[in-house]
Amino acid sequence: MNLYYKFHLLQKGQEIIGSGEKIKEELFDGKTQEYEREKRVLSEVNGHYERNFFGKSKVYLNIVENGQLRQSRTTYILTVKNKKSLAGSFTSTISDNSGRAKLTKL
Secondary structure, three states: OEEEEEEEEEEOOOOEEEEEEEEEEEEOOOEEEEEHHHHHHHHEEEEEEEEOOOOOOOOEEEEEEEOOOEEEEEEEEEEEEEEEEEEEEEEHHHHHOEEEEEEEEE
């Protein structure tokens, strides 16, 4: 399954804060579910940026989603690939799930 979110992030020094919403799901069977604005799951984001001089810099994000049934948390550990792309892993309380993640600036 691929999930698509739209995040609005603000970096203040090393601190990152923001908000987001789930906008689309792509299921393994090829079906796509796009969420209308009024039915989107809202999220709160906080985290920090770790600048590494001798390696790749990292971004750590904690996201709290206020879902229809319950609140959930997801933690992302991402490596800065370039000015527009982060990639790494996530762990979530949503179905005790984990996997790969990619964030791209549009």
